[in-house]
Amino acid sequence: MLTVQIVLFDGFDLLDAIAPYEVFCAAAMSAKNALSVEFVTAEGPRSVVSGINGLKIEASGKLNPQRAGIILVPGASGNVDGDGPDSIPVILSKAVNTELTGLMEQALGQKEVIVAAVCGGSLLLAMGGLLEGRPAVTHHMGMDLLGATGAVPVPARVVDDGNLVTGGGVTSGLDVALYLLERELGPRIAHAVERLFEFERRGTVWREKGMAPGNYKEWTDDESGIVANQAAMSCGASHNEVTHGSVFDGDWDATIATPVGKLEVKLSISTKDGIIQGTATQGDETVKFMNPVLQDDKLAWSLRITKPLRLNLKFEVVADGDHMTGVAKAGVLPASKLTGKRVS
Template structure:
């Protein structure tokens, strides 16, 4: 029987958060990968790539692996009860609950991170604790049935690790080889620990408005969880 993997998509999702894991999962013959949203209308990613949902909240059924990506568009999801209720319901029966990048914050808003070790994009890592999570740095952080990936490109690493859990290491390695996933970046600026100071400062300045908006929404989400 196929393993159903449901990836949440939404307007302004970070497309690589979706397409990186999707490519890995879809390369595993035993997987049935669903792109899930409220409707079947196409959604545009943060960078304009249009994604076509294949299932809705009502039609997807119980899925084995729940995956929540991040991106600018996850901000409204922090207070979207329709989305949060869907995640809570799916988490009850899912074998794995997972996220990529700031999708972890949406899991937190759904109350699914309390007491759990988790990671997210480095620029928003400190927001995890507000949801009762135990923040841990890493490309992949596993805590029982919860698996969270770091920022954007970590989604590929996370997906390979999850396929290894489900299909065995050899199967995951075959997918990695077929995709020629052997990262060798031309610069060492992919982490705040290794990026040049001017580069880090420029990225932080550019992200400041998004971070401020996200922090306010996290505060609202935390209050809602406390009152619920």
């Protein structure tokens, strides 16, 4: 029997979870009970508050990451803008910082488990550092953030990466579930459910197979434009005087006020042969600045952080004496304020 566990967490999106649940339940009837589906949580049986008007759903079990079958993770529902407690990034980050991330990491390591994610569910996994280097899709508003986590954003309705299947916007939960039915139980069962629901799957399921178009990168993520822009920035930086870089030289104690808590970082910046370089130390981990660029009086660079979430942040700062101010941003997440003080 194919078992399906649909994971709930506080603030989950109803349609992300309910649409696949109905698809799988309909399949259980068509397939003569060859499939079972239940709502689960990382904590065990409990009432779970959704992000839609606080509607509650009862989860009947505890997520078992070693049980063969499908584990599906929905996204969150909340405010799209801002960084308040009811915003989607904060809801997702709270879920990331529970037992759920560890359990999903175990699930992705099981050969007999397929992990599926709908909409922001992909972000939940990615923000936990579980999708680094893997093709995936999420809601179009979260694709930049998905890329900032180290995942490979693919602008498709459904992306199949073997034991990981992800869907885009909210209604893609129907497409993900129907595709999984076809993949695991065959096209006739999937077709029977499509006829029952009077719904047909949309778009081509993306898989890393077959011929790739020669200009694929250009019309998916506009990488050529990104590279050109970086080259232009680097070219501009080479004309800066060494004395400009000295404004930022030194060791700085910096604080980044993120929507999910304050992040304390030590920055070490130096200029050598007209080239600015730097490192950031967070706890016992030190990483180098990526692509530091000085433009006018602003210093910009990218940086990979691991706490409180795994993200590639883009920084832009200015210095006034021994004081530094600026912002750090990842995808569509609200910009976080950075303040720093030179200590040497």
